[in-house]
């Protein structure tokens with residue numbers, strides 16, 4: 237059983253062409269977000285921190301839990317994927333660029349895939365992110381369905 241606490245661990249990631257969208261979305265929903273733990277890839281995190289600092293001031297921002305991983309192309313997506321596999325992320329908000337290829341395309345795909353494997357609520361655009369951030373479940377305990385991969389783990393492989 238996997239139980240999400242009322243305080244969620246929310247991963248925030250955006251490609252460069254989507255960062256404006258992400259910052260606007262965070263600013264618009266900051267009241268709902270600041271009570272949770274925010275985990276970001278490097279550059280997205282820096283920009284979100286700057287935006288929140290600008291909105292709330294230096295003192296208030298120190299009380300917001302924001303952690304910054306490596307920049308996406310430098311391993312940040314993989315770090316997030318690893319955190320998902322370890323049960324350390326509850327929600328993924330990932331605005332990825334559907335119009336331009338990324339140097340770390342494989343990492344992007346891997347992150348989205350692992351989020352699916354572990355049944356992580358994932359927003360890939362602002363509308364879905366709006367639905368998630370306004371969901372009453374966001375601030376309540378929640379027990380997501382955990383898929384049973386035991387038959388895969390114990391599968392027999394002929395040698």
Ligand SMILES: O=C(CO)COP(=O)(O)O
Pocket residue numbers: 249250251252276277278279280281306307308309312313344
């Ligand atoms: O590349 C990213 C996600 O794939 C995001 O990385 P940055 O937040 O460091 O720009």
